[in-house]
Amino acid sequence: GQNIDQPTEMTATEGAIVQINCTYQTSGFNGLFWYQQHAGEAPTFLSYNVLDGLEEKGRFSSFLSRSKGYSYLLLKELQMKDSASYLCAVRDGGDYKLSFGAGTTVTVRA
């Protein structure tokens, strides 16, 4: 089975940095994904890590440590449009399906 934990809510100020942590315990591992989801909409892909280390994509970065079962998503230079839910998802080792955490709701304040 899969157990994926992330904080429920976070609040930050426009222009600041926020780090969303995700810990996982899974029966298999073939990559970790981060998705952004605005209320009432479908999730959109942000980042993917399969090897240890940091992946940077513009204002968003994601880090993975497989030995610790840990990842974080770093959002820099926060903008109001970044207010959304951020979902951590782990891909199963065998059949490519994703298991999702409950999501972290980030609120950006002016």
Place this chain on the structure above:
Amino acid sequence: DGGITQSPKYLFRKEGQNVTLSCEQNLNHDAMYWYRQDPGQGLRLIYYSQIVNDFQKGDIAEGYSVSREKKESFPLTVTSAQKNPTAFYLCASSQTGVLDGYTFGSGTRLTVV
């Protein structure tokens, strides 16, 4: 443009009625998935299919049924046996053997009254 289409966006049904949610993709993806999302909860896997004419139960399959007669289509039926069907339903697809994530449809919000 290629994509994945769910319809309808909003659906209302009376308790005790079966209802079918549509999901169609033109991405030539092998695998398709159905997830359910409830407020404050993550996406929970209902059913998935990696190839035509084959599908597997996910974590919460009870009260649901699917078919995969065509590569492009993966409809989900919410039966009267599903105790609490009101939720946001998301369909997704992916290419097996490729280290990519999912492409999601825009979702169907089902309300049972």
